[in-house]
Amino acid sequence: MLELMWENVPFLLKGAYYTLYITIVSMLFGLMIGLVVAVARLKGNRPVRWLARSYVSIIRGTPVLVQIAVIYYGLDDYGISFGSLTAACLALSINTGAYLSETFRGAILAVPKGQTEAAYATGMSPGQTMRRIILPQAVRIAIPPMGNTFVGMLKETSLVSVIGVSELMRQAQLLQAQYLRYMPFLLEIGIMYWIMSIGFSAILERVEKRLARAY
């Protein structure tokens, strides 16, 4: 069994590459979406707030699998066609963005009101206050829950195997069908997912420490 696992490491690593790729791309876009939506919900005018809230509600209230299918198959009905990798990244970015926006919103609200008042007192505009005073503090608060979201997303990438992306789960399925065995490969990708999530946690921990030092 160990031998079987060992000789298939390179093949599974190809899958791990896509898993990591999708995770990182979706994380970056998710962060941007999350930040924009969080600020929109807090500072936007009525229609903007309503739009942001609907987005979060819809995305959190529907399965990721449905979202992936909507983007890959559904939008295609209207002539909007993506490759499977693009569709995967897009779906997961939009998904993570919704969760992260709540994390950011919470974090922004957690910064004491006095900070805003003090910033206004020194003559800063609301925009400046947000960028220079509130967000830097909010980011620190947001890091631990952000870590949760990222690690969760890393594992959710396995769902995009249904649209034909050869990520880790898909590669394991192919091996299972080749060797007609399950456990070695499930164990193997389990370990790979685990190692990757440890990596993410470690990076976030360092970022957290760095930010703590800056103040």
Next chain:
Amino acid sequence: MKTRKRGFLVTTLMALAMFSLVLSACGTKPEAANNNGAGSSNEAAAGNELEAIKKAGVIKVGMMGTYQPYNFLNDKKELDGFDVDIANELAKRIGVKAEFTAQEFSGLIPSLQKKKFDAVISQVTITPDREKVIDFTDPYITNNVNIIVNNKTNDITKLEDFKGKTIGVGLGTNDESYLRNEVLPKVGDFEIKTYDDVITSLKDLNSGRIDATINNLYALKPIVDKNGFQIKAVGEPIKSDQAGVAINKDTPELKAALNKALKEMKEDGTYKTIFKKWFGEEPKE
């Protein structure tokens, strides 16, 4: 302070870039929607599908990749099997290379319709229902479908015995709709459990999680040989299916080219060689 400000600017710009990307994708919508609105699923340049493939030098082929001996990974971790050989031979004869994507069976036809593939070569059985939405070439193989049960099972030999049992079948396969639409009303209540690949269903059959499955013997043989599954085929074949290369509707040039290639393959003996290589016997037709 300055760097922080720039960071936010970059973030905002990138977010804007992404949104504009999404918007520009939406911008292509009206044009394409018009075609759909005309009530046909063909695209404007559908007739040029063969030309497009030739121009690209690549035909994109979708398959399961988990269906021995038709399409599966070989020791070199390449897709291999009867379907792969057929696909490569077809591609060669229209002067291009075949590029394969492995995807669960239930997603293959939707992906074909969405033009993610040019063709699906994965034992897609030709059925009237499917012919409403996609097109097929001439059949390239005939498969007999049998009832398959655990060695210990003695009370299932025909479809009527399915009553009250749990029957496994591939999700989105022709066998599934056959079970649901033809066998179920005739035989009465039994439970259908769907799978995304053949191996899983046979594994579950071996461990007793389902009572029977239906599949063809060619697909069964390598799995039993390799794995020592305690399963067997029983009774007479319940039906015989013909599989063709699935392509999109309104692509007459592509269909003609593939049919011509298939015909030539059969005439010059290449088809027979491929068939014998995978099934150890001569094709019956």
